Amino acid sequence: MALHKPYTDVPGTIIFDAQQSRKGYWLNQFCMSLMKAENRLRFKADERAYLDEWAMTEEQKQAVLARDLNWCMRTGGNIYFLAKIGATDGLSFQQMAGSMTGMTEEEYRAMMLAGGRSAHGNRVVGEDGDAQAHRQPQGLSARKEGN
Amino acid sequence: MARITASVFTSHVPAIGAALDLGRDQDDYWKPLFKGYEPSKQWMKDNKPDVIFLVYNDHATAFSLDMIPTFAIGTADSFTPADEGWGPRPVPTVVGHPDLASHIAQSVIQQDFDLTIVNKMDVDHGLTVPLSLMCGQPTPEQGWPCPVIPFAVNVVQYPVPSGQRCFNLGRAIRNAIESYDEDLNVHIWGTGGMSHQLQGARAGLINKEWDLNFLDRLIDNPHGLAKMPHIDYVREAGSEGIELVMWLIARGAMSDIDSPAPVPKVAHRFYHVPASNTAVGHLILENQ
Numbered sequence: 105m106a107l108h109k110p111y112t113d114v115p116g117t118i119i120f121d122a123q124q125s126r127k128g129y130w131l132n133q134f135c136m137s138l139m140k141a142e143n144r145l146r147f148k149a150d151e152r153a154y155l156d157e158w159a160m161t162e163e164q165k166q167a168v169l170a171r172d173l174n175w176c177m178r179t180g181g182n183i184y185f186l187a188k189i190g191a192t193d194g195l196s197f198q199q200m201a202g203s204m205t206g207m208t209e210e211e212y213r214a215m216m217l218a219g220g221r222s223a224h225g226n227r228v229v230g231e232d233g234d235a236q237a238h239r240q241p242q243g244l245s246a247r248k249e250g251n
Numbered sequence: 252m253a254r255i256t257a258s259v260f261t262s263h264v265p266a267i268g269a270a271l272d273l274g275r276d277q278d279d280y281w282k283p284l285f286k287g288y289e290p291s292k293q294w295m296k297d298n299k300p301d302v303i304f305l306v307y308n309d310h311a312t313a314f315s316l317d318m319i320p321t322f323a324i325g326t327a328d329s330f331t332p333a334d335e336g337w338g339p340r341p342v343p344t345v346v347g348h349p350d351l352a353s354h355i356a357q358s359v360i361q362q363d364f365d366l367t368i369v370n371k372m373d374v375d376h377g378l379t380v381p382l383s384l385m386c387g388q389p390t391p392e393q394g395w396p397c398p399v400i401p402f403a404v405n406v407v408q409y410p411v412p413s414g415q416r417c418f419n420l421g422r423a424i425r426n427a428i429e430s431y432d433e434d435l436n437v438h439i440w441g442t443g444g445m446s447h448q449l450q451g452a453r454a455g456l457i458n459k460e461w462d463l464n465f466l467d468r469l470i471d472n473p474h475g476l477a478k479m480p481h482i483d484y485v486r487e488a489g490s491e492g493i494e495l496v497m498w499l500i501a502r503g504a505m506s507d508i509d510s511p512a513p514v515p516k517v518a519h520r521f522y523h524v525p526a527s528n529t530a531v532g533h534l535i536l537e538n539q
Contacts, residue, residue, distance in 0.1 A: 116452030121409035184311040191336025201454040220457025235453035
């Protein structure tokens, strides 16, 4: 009997379950290594060489090099692990989270100051909230690029 | 006999620690948040515990994907503030209470909860930010006001424990503490939450109405609240809102749950949006 996973129909959300964890094992362990200052320095000095020390897939390495956190998550990354990459780059959690929406840093910050993103329309895939797939990417910069 | 006199509930956002460490707590952005904790700092001085039992979650800091304990109790003499990638916070080392922690481990495991006993562990913002909010910023030499027993709950990798299991665990922890011979005043803290999502196109989700209802129910109807399934937290309070199950551990340890005591007194209540990506909720409950 298949396991019950009631969390697969939440829009814009990947739940980090044991399956994702297995898939992302080396990606996330690479992230953990950035908790040591000397490893952060080595990574920043030659990112590709540092990534090649880990048994990650080529796609995972490309996702890290591109700093595309949504891509990292699709390949098994978890946000608390991935946050170590952002910390290494000197980013705050708000900058990291905002980068996953398509909004500029200012737009995302303004949304949070205005009370955050509404749950309305964003509870179940198929509704019409701003986190739904058909409304991505969000924000002015995405529209300017014509994406 | 040791006794639990109060429970404290608070969010534990890393940016709050950064704001304090960088001296930005009086900036326009942060001022309203820290103002909400001024009464709490006074309350801590007026109601100083002998030990804090602090329920929090490790954010991929002490526990990598090599091992993920569902419930882990820190039994060490001391716990070092972790380097989470930004460098360690300049806050005091956390002094433990190995004897009470070992007693709780023994008692709670005998009550059928499978705790992992941890003799070496760094502690991240999940533990140190609540201490900063409640105790201010002591220097490393001054130290925190009292020993702390860290209790880490897995809410990072699914499956995470249910609200009901957390609530029942709190009841077992109360039994454990009340069977400790030394006369100690213990606070139990539940941290994390409230609504927030840190990932994907839905990042930034905040649900104030749901959060306020959660606070109401935590006070008045914890038995009912404990029955809420995970998926409701995720849909309504964001993927990282699941941290709120940890508040049920602290609430389950209050004296009205399994004895005819009255509902605890609400000594302080506060709610604020935003702190970085997160809605901040805070309660202090005193046993009557």
